Amino acid sequence: xxxxxxxxxxxxxxxxxxxxxxxxxxxxxxxxxxxxxxxxxxxxxxxxxxxxxxxxxxxxxxxxxxxxxxxxxxxxxxxxxxxxxxxxxxxxxxxxxxxxxxxxxxxxxxxxxxxxxxxxxxx
Numbered sequence: 001x002x003x004x005x006x007x008x009x010x011x012x013x014x015x016x017x018x019x020x021x022x023x024x025x026x027x028x029x030x031x032x033x034x035x036x037x038x039x040x041x042x043x044x045x046x047x048x049x050x051x052x053x054x055x056x057x058x059x060x061x062x063x064x065x066x067x068x069x070x071x072x073x074x075x076x077x078x079x080x081x082x083x084x085x086x087x088x089x090x091x092x093x094x095x096x097x098x099x100x101x102x103x104x105x106x107x108x109x110x111x112x113x114x115x116x117x118x119x120x121x122x123x
Contacts, residue, residue, distance in 0.1 A: 002028050002112040004096050009117030012086055016121075020081040022096030022114060031098035034079045035059075035110060036070065038092035038119075048094070049081060050104040059104050063089070088123040 003025035012018050024030060035050035049070040050059045058070050069082040079096065093116040101109025 002031060002098055004098060004112055004114035006094070006096050006114040006117040008081075009094060009119045011120045011122065013122050014087055016086050017082070017084045018086065018119060020083065020094055020096075020117060020119075022079045022081075024077040024098065026077065030077060031111065032100055033104055033110075034072075034096060034098045035101070035104055036081050036094060036096055037107065038090075038094045040092040043092075045095070045107065047105040047107075050101075051079060052104075061105070083119070086119075086121045088121050090119060091121045092119060093117070094119050 005023045008018060008020040010018060032054050033050055033052050036048040037045050038048050039045040047061050048064055049068055051070045051072055053072060067085045071080045095116045096114040097110035099109055099111035
């Protein structure tokens with residue numbers, strides 16, 4: 001079973017940066033797609049970014065485009081989400097997900113989810 005371990009969350013001032021990491025458990029088959037979703041209190045979980053490991057294709061929500069960057073380290077089975085120019089609106093619990101989704105921007109199709117890491121941006 002694939003297990004995802006997230007790290008890198010924390011408290012940061014507006015305009016600052018954080019880098020989230022999501023490591024896949026070793027010795028298991030690597031899902032082709034890994035995505036990041038976030039959920040703020042009182043709101044639905046929303047898509048943030050995704051990467052296709054095989055094609056090295058990246059996807060971003062309009063709200064984070066040009067500020068966030070997703071990348072991979074195949075040797076470490078780890079995907080990163082570099083978050084720059086953070087805004088208070090980015091405050092949320094961030095979850096990494098893995099699977100073989102047909103539509104990377106929807107939760108359906110992702111088979112595995114991490115426990116989440118909190119990102120808090122002070123205004």
